[in-house]
Amino acid sequence: MARGEAIGTTFVELADTLVEGYDLIEFLHLLTQRSVTLLGVSEAGVVLADAHNSLTALASSSERMRLVELIELQREDGPCLDCWRDGHPVRADDLQVGAERWPAFAPAALDAGFRSVYALPLRLRNERIGALNLFADRPHGLAASDEALGQAMADIATIGILHERSMRHRETLTDQLQTALITRVTLEQAKGMVAEQAEVDPDVAFGLLRGYARARNERLTNVAMAIINRSLSAESLGAVESPPARS
DSSP: OOHHHHHHHHHHHHGGGGSTTOOHHHHHHHHHHHHHHHHOOSEEEEEEEOTTOOEEEEEESSHHHHHHHHHHHHHTOSHHHHHHHHOSOEEESOTTTTGGGSTTHHHHHHHTTOOEEEEEEEEETTEEEEEEEEEESSSSOSOHHHHHHHHHHHHHHHHHHHHHHHHTTSOOHHHHHHHHHHHHHHHHHHHHHHHHHHTOOHHHHHHHHHHHHHHTTOOHHHHHHHHHTTSSOHHHHHTSOOOOOOO
């Protein structure tokens, strides 16, 4: 697929939040996956904030990305925190040179193999709901033109999330995030069970779960619950052809 066509397809996919019944966690994983594909970065992740300005990592394109994001949030130190506080994009084109900027986050990111990091705000006018994190394995991993594309993707994602809130009779963001957090915990548990049963790494396990759900047009959460309830096995997941594994 040509790049222009891929960009158009991505925006159509992101606009699917403007209909009822979409899955927030699946949507956020789609955003991270498309960010990696289109922006040339190595990994992507999304953090959302609740009404008390507490950030939660809800989607990551891989396990190593998720672990670095957790360190970032636990230590309250890193690009997504700065992006969230200021409401502006954050660029660190050479993390090794500017490591002193984030004394807790930078060493963890470097140890994980990342060399440049970026954060784009999820915002609509003055309302900020989180950040899109983009990490690269090389310095200068995000071109300025790709940053503009990434911000456009973040903007449409924000509109979709806020629109979905409105469709739920103005349900509070805290309630939405609580539901998403419970879903994320369920997915992590199911991912661990599949990884153990199938003897694969967590990223591959997530790919199996997601591939099974997409092939049968089922909610990812329902598939995860079936694994936890043991009404579905890892062997059953492996019988379905799934896309390249990225979590």
